[in-house]
Amino acid sequence: MPLFERENDEFRADLRSQALSVVAIDNHFVDGVYDKLASVYDVIFGPILHPGRLLALEKIGIRRGDRVLEVGVGTGINASLYPRHCHVTGIDFSNPMLDKARARIIKKGLSHIRLMQMDAAALQFPDNSFDVVYAPYLVNCVPDPIKVVQEMRRVCRPGGKIVILNHFRSTSPVMSRLDRALSPLTVHIGFKSDLDLPEFLAQAELRPVLVQKISMPPLWSLVICNK
Numbered sequence: 001m002p003l004f005e006r007e008n009d010e011f012r013a014d015l016r017s018q019a020l021s022v023v024a025i026d027n028h029f030v031d032g033v034y035d036k037l038a039s040v041y042d043v044i045f046g047p048i049l050h051p052g053r054l055l056a057l058e059k060i061g062i063r064r065g066d067r068v069l070e071v072g073v074g075t076g077i078n079a080s081l082y083p084r085h086c087h088v089t090g091i092d093f094s095n096p097m098l099d100k101a102r103a104r105i106i107k108k109g110l111s112h113i114r115l116m117q118m119d120a121a122a123l124q125f126p127d128n129s130f131d132v133v134y135a136p137y138l139v140n141c142v143p144d145p146i147k148v149v150q151e152m153r154r155v156c157r158p159g160g161k162i163v164i165l166n167h168f169r170s171t172s173p174v175m176s177r178l179d180r181a182l183s184p185l186t187v188h189i190g191f192k193s194d195l196d197l198p199e200f201l202a203q204a205e206l207r208p209v210l211v212q213k214i215s216m217p218p219l220w221s222l223v224i225c226n227k
Protein backbone atom coordinates (compact mmCIF):
# COMPACT_ATOMS: atom_id res chain seq x y z
CA MET A 1 0.00 0.00 0.00
CA PRO A 2 1.42 3.46 -0.89
CA LEU A 3 2.78 5.34 2.13
CA PHE A 4 0.35 8.27 1.85
CA GLU A 5 -2.66 5.90 1.85
CA ARG A 6 -1.37 4.19 4.97
CA GLU A 7 -0.87 7.58 6.59
CA ASN A 8 -4.44 8.55 5.66
CA ASP A 9 -5.76 5.30 7.17
CA GLU A 10 -3.76 5.88 10.36
CA PHE A 11 -5.00 9.48 10.50
CA ARG A 12 -8.64 8.35 10.17
CA ALA A 13 -8.13 5.66 12.84
CA ASP A 14 -6.63 8.33 15.15
CA LEU A 15 -9.63 10.60 14.61
CA ARG A 16 -12.04 7.74 15.38
CA SER A 17 -10.14 6.85 18.52
CA GLN A 18 -9.97 10.50 19.70
CA ALA A 19 -13.74 10.84 19.21
CA LEU A 20 -14.15 7.98 21.70
CA SER A 21 -11.65 9.24 24.31
CA VAL A 22 -8.69 11.58 24.62
CA VAL A 23 -6.68 8.82 26.29
CA ALA A 24 -4.69 6.19 24.40
CA ILE A 25 -3.47 3.15 26.38
CA ASP A 26 -2.13 -0.30 25.66
CA ASN A 27 -2.70 -3.71 27.29
CA HIS A 28 0.63 -3.56 29.10
CA PHE A 29 -0.41 -0.34 30.84
CA VAL A 30 -3.88 -1.71 31.78
CA ASP A 31 -2.37 -4.95 33.04
CA GLY A 32 0.04 -3.00 35.28
CA VAL A 33 -2.81 -0.95 36.76
CA TYR A 34 -4.99 -3.99 37.55
CA ASP A 35 -2.06 -6.00 38.91
CA LYS A 36 -1.70 -3.24 41.52
CA LEU A 37 -5.45 -2.81 42.08
CA ALA A 38 -6.23 -6.51 42.60
CA SER A 39 -5.78 -6.51 46.40
CA VAL A 40 -7.98 -3.43 46.97
CA TYR A 41 -10.44 -3.66 44.05
CA ASP A 42 -13.38 -5.07 46.04
CA VAL A 43 -13.07 -2.39 48.71
CA ILE A 44 -12.77 0.54 46.27
CA PHE A 45 -15.04 -0.61 43.43
CA GLY A 46 -17.24 -3.11 45.27
CA PRO A 47 -20.18 -1.23 46.84
CA ILE A 48 -20.14 1.82 44.55
CA LEU A 49 -20.53 -0.24 41.37
CA HIS A 50 -22.94 -2.78 42.86
CA PRO A 51 -26.34 -1.18 42.03
CA GLY A 52 -25.41 -1.44 38.34
CA ARG A 53 -24.39 -5.08 38.69
CA LEU A 54 -27.77 -5.91 40.30
CA LEU A 55 -29.80 -3.97 37.72
CA ALA A 56 -27.89 -5.61 34.84
CA LEU A 57 -28.60 -9.15 36.07
CA GLU A 58 -32.29 -8.29 36.61
CA LYS A 59 -32.64 -6.82 33.08
CA ILE A 60 -30.70 -9.58 31.33
CA GLY A 61 -33.05 -12.23 32.71
CA ILE A 62 -30.74 -15.23 32.39
CA ARG A 63 -32.67 -18.38 31.47
CA ARG A 64 -32.10 -21.98 32.57
CA GLY A 65 -29.12 -23.46 30.73
CA ASP A 66 -27.96 -20.15 29.24
CA ARG A 67 -24.27 -19.94 28.36
CA VAL A 68 -23.03 -16.63 29.74
CA LEU A 69 -19.68 -14.99 29.02
CA GLU A 70 -18.52 -12.31 31.46
CA VAL A 71 -15.81 -10.27 29.76
CA GLY A 72 -13.44 -8.67 32.30
CA VAL A 73 -14.53 -10.85 35.23
CA GLY A 74 -11.95 -9.22 37.53
CA THR A 75 -12.06 -10.53 41.11
CA GLY A 76 -15.29 -12.44 40.34
CA ILE A 77 -17.37 -9.90 42.23
CA ASN A 78 -20.43 -10.79 40.09
CA ALA A 79 -19.95 -14.54 40.55
CA SER A 80 -22.52 -15.13 43.29
CA LEU A 81 -25.14 -13.05 41.41
CA TYR A 82 -25.48 -15.57 38.55
CA PRO A 83 -28.23 -18.19 38.95
CA ARG A 84 -26.87 -21.71 39.44
CA HIS A 85 -28.93 -22.95 36.49
CA CYS A 86 -26.69 -21.24 33.92
CA HIS A 87 -23.10 -21.85 32.77
CA VAL A 88 -20.77 -18.88 33.21
CA THR A 89 -17.36 -18.38 31.63
CA GLY A 90 -15.39 -15.45 33.05
CA ILE A 91 -12.35 -14.13 31.23
CA ASP A 92 -9.82 -11.52 32.26
CA PHE A 93 -6.38 -10.35 31.22
CA SER A 94 -4.95 -9.82 34.72
CA ASN A 95 -3.70 -12.86 36.59
CA PRO A 96 -3.77 -11.19 40.04
CA MET A 97 -7.45 -10.28 39.46
CA LEU A 98 -8.18 -13.85 38.29
CA ASP A 99 -6.41 -15.27 41.37
CA LYS A 100 -8.92 -13.38 43.53
CA ALA A 101 -11.79 -14.70 41.38
CA ARG A 102 -10.49 -18.28 41.64
CA ALA A 103 -10.30 -18.03 45.44
CA ARG A 104 -13.83 -16.61 45.55
CA ILE A 105 -15.48 -19.30 43.43
CA ILE A 106 -13.72 -22.08 45.37
CA LYS A 107 -14.72 -20.54 48.73
CA LYS A 108 -18.36 -20.17 47.60
CA GLY A 109 -18.52 -23.51 45.77
CA LEU A 110 -19.65 -21.91 42.51
CA SER A 111 -19.21 -24.92 40.24
CA HIS A 112 -21.25 -23.34 37.40
CA ILE A 113 -18.47 -20.77 36.79
CA ARG A 114 -15.18 -21.34 34.96
CA LEU A 115 -12.39 -18.80 34.61
CA MET A 116 -9.91 -18.26 31.79
CA GLN A 117 -7.05 -15.84 31.19
CA MET A 118 -7.64 -14.07 27.87
CA ASP A 119 -7.59 -10.74 26.03
CA ALA A 120 -11.10 -9.40 25.44
CA ALA A 121 -9.94 -8.11 22.06
CA ALA A 122 -8.99 -11.64 20.90
CA LEU A 123 -11.52 -14.06 22.43
CA GLN A 124 -10.51 -17.70 22.06
CA PHE A 125 -14.03 -19.03 21.45
CA PRO A 126 -15.76 -20.09 18.23
CA ASP A 127 -18.43 -17.86 16.69
CA ASN A 128 -21.93 -18.00 18.28
CA SER A 129 -20.73 -19.74 21.50
CA PHE A 130 -22.81 -17.84 24.09
CA ASP A 131 -26.41 -16.81 24.74
CA VAL A 132 -25.39 -13.74 26.79
CA VAL A 133 -22.14 -11.81 26.44
CA TYR A 134 -21.82 -9.35 29.30
CA ALA A 135 -19.10 -6.75 29.92
CA PRO A 136 -19.56 -5.08 33.32
CA TYR A 137 -17.30 -2.06 33.75
CA LEU A 138 -14.91 -3.16 31.02
CA VAL A 139 -15.22 -1.17 27.79
CA ASN A 140 -13.65 1.99 29.20
CA CYS A 141 -10.67 0.00 30.56
CA VAL A 142 -9.48 -1.46 27.26
CA PRO A 143 -7.26 0.09 24.57
CA ASP A 144 -9.73 -0.60 21.72
CA PRO A 145 -13.37 -0.83 22.89
CA ILE A 146 -14.62 -1.28 19.32
CA LYS A 147 -12.46 -4.36 18.74
CA VAL A 148 -13.72 -5.78 22.05
CA VAL A 149 -17.37 -5.26 21.06
CA GLN A 150 -16.74 -6.85 17.67
CA GLU A 151 -15.38 -9.89 19.49
CA MET A 152 -18.34 -9.89 21.89
CA ARG A 153 -20.71 -9.83 18.92
CA ARG A 154 -18.83 -12.61 17.12
CA VAL A 155 -19.06 -15.05 20.06
CA CYS A 156 -22.71 -14.22 20.81
CA ARG A 157 -25.25 -16.48 19.07
CA PRO A 158 -27.82 -14.92 16.72
CA GLY A 159 -30.72 -13.75 18.92
CA GLY A 160 -28.45 -13.63 21.99
CA LYS A 161 -27.78 -10.58 24.16
CA ILE A 162 -24.77 -8.28 24.21
CA VAL A 163 -24.74 -6.33 27.46
CA ILE A 164 -22.50 -3.45 28.46
CA LEU A 165 -22.47 -1.77 31.85
CA ASN A 166 -20.22 1.26 32.01
CA HIS A 167 -19.52 4.85 32.83
CA PHE A 168 -19.75 6.98 29.70
CA ARG A 169 -18.92 10.63 29.08
CA SER A 170 -21.64 12.84 30.56
CA THR A 171 -24.16 14.53 28.27
CA SER A 172 -24.13 17.71 30.38
CA PRO A 173 -21.69 20.26 28.84
CA VAL A 174 -19.92 20.99 32.14
CA MET A 175 -19.63 17.39 33.32
CA SER A 176 -18.61 16.27 29.85
CA ARG A 177 -15.65 18.68 29.93
CA LEU A 178 -14.77 17.39 33.38
CA ASP A 179 -14.89 13.78 32.14
CA ARG A 180 -12.49 14.68 29.31
CA ALA A 181 -10.16 16.62 31.63
CA LEU A 182 -10.06 13.86 34.25
CA SER A 183 -9.65 10.92 31.89
CA PRO A 184 -5.81 11.10 31.72
CA LEU A 185 -5.89 10.80 35.54
CA THR A 186 -8.65 8.22 36.04
CA VAL A 187 -6.87 5.89 33.64
CA HIS A 188 -4.29 5.34 36.41
CA ILE A 189 -7.02 3.87 38.61
CA GLY A 190 -8.31 1.60 35.88
CA PHE A 191 -10.74 3.44 33.59
CA LYS A 192 -11.17 6.27 31.06
CA SER A 193 -13.85 8.66 32.28
CA ASP A 194 -14.62 10.11 28.84
CA LEU A 195 -15.76 7.21 26.64
CA ASP A 196 -18.42 8.79 24.43
CA LEU A 197 -21.58 6.65 24.27
CA PRO A 198 -23.13 7.91 20.97
CA GLU A 199 -19.75 7.65 19.23
CA PHE A 200 -19.14 4.22 20.77
CA LEU A 201 -22.55 2.92 19.59
CA ALA A 202 -22.02 4.39 16.11
CA GLN A 203 -18.51 3.00 15.64
CA ALA A 204 -19.48 -0.39 17.09
CA GLU A 205 -22.64 -0.42 14.92
CA LEU A 206 -24.71 -1.32 17.98
CA ARG A 207 -28.45 -0.61 18.10
CA PRO A 208 -29.47 -1.03 21.74
CA VAL A 209 -32.90 -2.25 22.79
CA LEU A 210 -32.29 -0.65 26.20
CA VAL A 211 -30.12 2.19 27.49
CA GLN A 212 -30.79 2.84 31.16
CA LYS A 213 -28.98 5.03 33.68
CA ILE A 214 -28.21 3.43 37.00
CA SER A 215 -30.36 5.39 39.45
CA MET A 216 -27.91 6.12 42.27
CA PRO A 217 -25.37 7.48 41.65
CA PRO A 218 -26.41 8.14 38.02
CA LEU A 219 -22.89 7.88 36.64
CA TRP A 220 -23.20 4.54 34.89
CA SER A 221 -25.38 3.21 32.08
CA LEU A 222 -26.66 -0.21 31.16
CA VAL A 223 -26.77 -0.93 27.42
CA ILE A 224 -28.49 -4.07 26.13
CA CYS A 225 -28.42 -5.12 22.47
CA ASN A 226 -29.79 -8.16 20.65
CA LYS A 227 -27.57 -9.82 18.08
Ligand SMILES: C[S@@+](CC[C@H](N)C(=O)[O-])C[C@H]1O[C@@H](n2cnc3c(N)ncnc32)[C@H](O)[C@@H]1O
Binds near residue numbers: 034073091093135136
Ligand atom coordinates in the same frame (compact mmCIF):
# COMPACT_ATOMS: atom_id res chain seq x y z
C1 LIG B 1 -13.23 -2.37 36.30
S1 LIG B 1 -12.79 -4.08 36.32
C2 LIG B 1 -14.39 -4.85 36.24
C3 LIG B 1 -14.45 -6.11 37.07
C4 LIG B 1 -15.85 -6.71 37.24
N1 LIG B 1 -16.45 -7.06 35.97
C5 LIG B 1 -16.78 -5.83 38.02
O1 LIG B 1 -18.00 -5.89 37.81
O2 LIG B 1 -16.34 -5.11 38.92
C6 LIG B 1 -12.17 -4.29 34.68
C7 LIG B 1 -11.51 -5.64 34.47
O3 LIG B 1 -11.24 -5.75 33.07
C8 LIG B 1 -9.99 -6.40 32.93
N2 LIG B 1 -9.45 -6.07 31.62
C9 LIG B 1 -8.93 -4.91 31.19
N3 LIG B 1 -8.52 -5.02 29.91
C10 LIG B 1 -8.79 -6.28 29.54
C11 LIG B 1 -8.61 -7.00 28.32
N4 LIG B 1 -8.07 -6.44 27.24
N5 LIG B 1 -9.00 -8.29 28.29
C12 LIG B 1 -9.57 -8.88 29.37
N6 LIG B 1 -9.77 -8.25 30.54
C13 LIG B 1 -9.39 -6.97 30.62
C14 LIG B 1 -9.15 -5.87 34.08
O4 LIG B 1 -8.06 -6.73 34.35
C15 LIG B 1 -10.18 -5.82 35.19
O5 LIG B 1 -10.20 -7.01 35.92
